[in-house]
Amino acid sequence: MSLDLVLLAVLMGAVTYPSRAVPLLAPGMGRLPPVVLLYLRLVGPAVLMAVAAVNVLVTVGPGGEPSLHIGIEAPAVVAAIIVVAWRRNLFLGLMVAVLTTAIARGAGLA
Amino acid sequence: MSVFVFAGAAQFAAVGYVTQGLGWPSIVLLTAFLNARHLLYGAALAPWVVGRPRSLRALMAYVLTDEAFALGLRHFRTVGRLDLVGYWIAAFAVVWIPWNLSTLAGVLIGGAVPDPTRLGLDVVFPAAMAGMAVGLATGRREVTAAIAGAGIAVGAALAAGPPAGIVAGGLLGPLAGLALPGRERDEAAEEAAVQQGDEDHLIGGAP
Numbered sequence: 001m002s003l004d005l006v007l008l009a010v011l012m013g014a015v016t017y018p019s020r021a022v023p024l025l026a027p028g029m030g031r032l033p034p035v036v037l038l039y040l041r042l043v044g045p046a047v048l049m050a051v052a053a054v055n056v057l058v059t060v061g062p063g064g065e066p067s068l069h070i071g072i073e074a075p076a077v078v079a080a081i082i083v084v085a086w087r088r089n090l091f092l093g094l095m096v097a098v099l100t101t102a103i104a105r106g107a108g109l110a
Numbered sequence: 111m112s113v114f115v116f117a118g119a120a121q122f123a124a125v126g127y128v129t130q131g132l133g134w135p136s137i138v139l140l141t142a143f144l145n146a147r148h149l150l151y152g153a154a155l156a157p158w159v160v161g162r163p164r165s166l167r168a169l170m171a172y173v174l175t176d177e178a179f180a181l182g183l184r185h186f187r188t189v190g191r192l193d194l195v196g197y198w199i200a201a202f203a204v205v206w207i208p209w210n211l212s213t214l215a216g217v218l219i220g221g222a223v224p225d226p227t228r229l230g231l232d233v234v235f236p237a238a239m240a241g242m243a244v245g246l247a248t249g250r251r252e253v254t255a256a257i258a259g260a261g262i263a264v265g266a267a268l269a270a271g272p273p274a275g276i277v278a279g280g281l282l283g284p285l286a287g288l289a290l291p292g293r294e295r296d297e298a299a300e301e302a303a304v305q306q307g308d309e310d311h312l313i314g315g316a317p
Contacts, residue, residue, distance in 0.1 A: 013114030021171035023152030030160030042284035046259030048243035050279025053260035097237035101230030
């Protein structure tokens with residue numbers, strides 16, 4: 001890795017840290033109205049599922065244009081969700097997702 | 111990059127941007143946008159850390175990732191208070207150390223590893239995100255927010271790119287959960303009382 005890329009990494013870190021720190025360091029976060037607290041309680045599931053959905057269903061082409069992607073990844077993630085909800089075991093869910101994907105690709109189905 | 115940025119999705123995206131020859135200002139801007147979701151994570155954690163030293167909160171922010179957030183917040187809800195040991199375990203032992211060691215291993219021996227997509231390893235990241243969302247989905251509102259967040263995110267991502275989609279899903283998904291009738295309002299009020307009203311309890315007293 002060249003020194004140029006180290007500098008790029010530092011710049012990326014410099015723009016990432018404020019988004020993490022500002023809400024934790026801002027004053028007044030201890031006296032939020034109940035409706036705001038309820039909203040914030042829902043943020044986690046919404047963001048995490050948004051990250052997962054975009055990751056498996058949206059691809060970006062060489063020109064930067066996003067497009068819908070339908071592949072084995074989405075059923076594999078759904079299988080993981082079912083297993084985690086059923087067994088309350090994230091590792092087991094990940095194993096199911098990986099095996100589903102690997103078997104489907106190995107069999108030429110995806 | 112794993113030390114300075116410590117954000118997997120942004121790092122993966124940045125590698126793609128660099129190989130495509132995208133300019134630095136664009137990469138930095140896209141990184142900021144993609145990581146803007148951490149604003150939401152920080153806001154969701156903030157009520158739990160009220161009264162803690164600023165230096166401690168600043169360090170907590172450095173290791174605030176998708177995984178640390180999901181594991182930490184779930185743990186706080188389980189024990190009913192901020193538990194710093196639990197947070198450091200989630201953030202450092204479970205995420206930061208393995209992430210950086212794995213990055214180092216990838217640099218040293220990554221070339222010898224066969225195509226990870228053949229092994230299905232590319233689904234680990236989205237499956238982990240979805241699985242952790244399931245862990246936080248303790249009621250109808252959370253499930254609704256998660257489903258709405260996913261749908262909104264995909265729609266917005268197709269229209270304006272993945273970073274915009276993730277932020278839109280994270281911001282708007284919870285509104286769908288809020289719109290549900292309030293069978294769980296008592297539970298939310300109880301959590302609010304734990305976070306706000308019983309400061310001794312929150313700031314580290316015995317459970």
